[in-house]
Amino acid sequence: MDIQGFRILDCALVAIATGVKAQTLRELRDKLKTAHPGCFFYHFWGGLLNPHFDDPEFQNDFAVWASRSLNDSGISEKFAVIDPYAFENIEDVRQELIEVIEERLSQTEFVPWAKTGHEFHFIRSQIVVFDTGVTFLEPTEMLHAIPRMSLGSIFYHFIDARRRTEERKNDLSLWLAAFGDTYKKLIEDLDNIDPFFISLTRMRREITLAFNKHLKVDA
DSSP: OOOOOEEEEEEEEEEEEEEEEESBHHHHHHHHTTOOHHHHHIIIIIHHHSOOOOOTTOSSHHHHHHHHTSOOHHHHHHHHTOOGGGSSSHHHHHHHHHHHHHHHHHTOSSOOBOOTTOOEEEEEEEEEEEEEEEEESSGGGGTTTGGGSOHHHHIIIIIIHHHHSTTOOOHHHHHHHTTTTTTHHHHHHHHTSOSSSSOHHHHHHHHHHHHHHHHOOOO
């Protein structure tokens, strides 16, 4: 069986201003209809790699803006529980956001709005990937390497992978599957790690715990 080694890649997200902004909830709905797909990636996942809010209660920018600028706790909570991994593609995420807003607008005659200077600014992201020059041939070789992996590598192999791979799984699970059933239990634990509602630091820690649980050999 010829199995290729696992090549560790790193990444960075480049934020690109679109010049598009919304001041009211209705404007947000209208702008969402034509927003660049990269905006959804940035506003849902960008905060993981480049944290720009200090409120751990909310995992995406839409929820943060609704809470802080619109002072609308109802819709901010609805935004907060949207799990982008539960949808087949970005377009389905777009539609979910729009439907949540339309439902909120139908419940009130007052359209929530933000003060000037607190508008929602649509930003799209472009991912830049680079090779670390590190490759592992055997899973056991990664035991001591994972705790030292950069958060960019964790993001690329566990967050971005679910977007770009046909199986919508993390890169490590896909690589381990090539060894047959040998690492079946490890793969199950890796797949059960929540890829969205935890920080990258915690994700790295849980990946490390999974590898130690299944591969570590006591001296």
